[in-house]
Amino acid sequence: xxxxxxxxxxxxxxxxxxxxxxxxxxxxxxxxxxxxxxxxxxxxxxxxxxxxxxxxxxxxxxxxxxxxxxxx
Numbered sequence: 001x002x003x004x005x006x007x008x009x010x011x012x013x014x015x016x017x018x019x020x021x022x023x024x025x026x027x028x029x030x031x032x033x034x035x036x037x038x039x040x041x042x043x044x045x046x047x048x049x050x051x052x053x054x055x056x057x058x059x060x061x062x063x064x065x066x067x068x069x070x071x072x
Contacts, residue, residue: 005041
């Protein structure tokens with residue numbers, strides 16, 4: 001069974017960002033959290049929703065080739 005809640009370190013690893021970035025998002029109310037006493041946990045589903053909100057459903061996108069850089 002996959003984890004439903006991740007600590008901030010785990011969530012940062014999943015997103016490939018720093019913990020301080022996530023703490024900022026939490027403070028601004030951009031990412032929901034679950035408080036378990038003194039522990040702060042981030043729902044795994046919230047990370048998925050955040051990414052989908054930023055990029056849309058990637059399964060709906062058609063992969064377009066990256067343009068080649070022009071010679072220098």
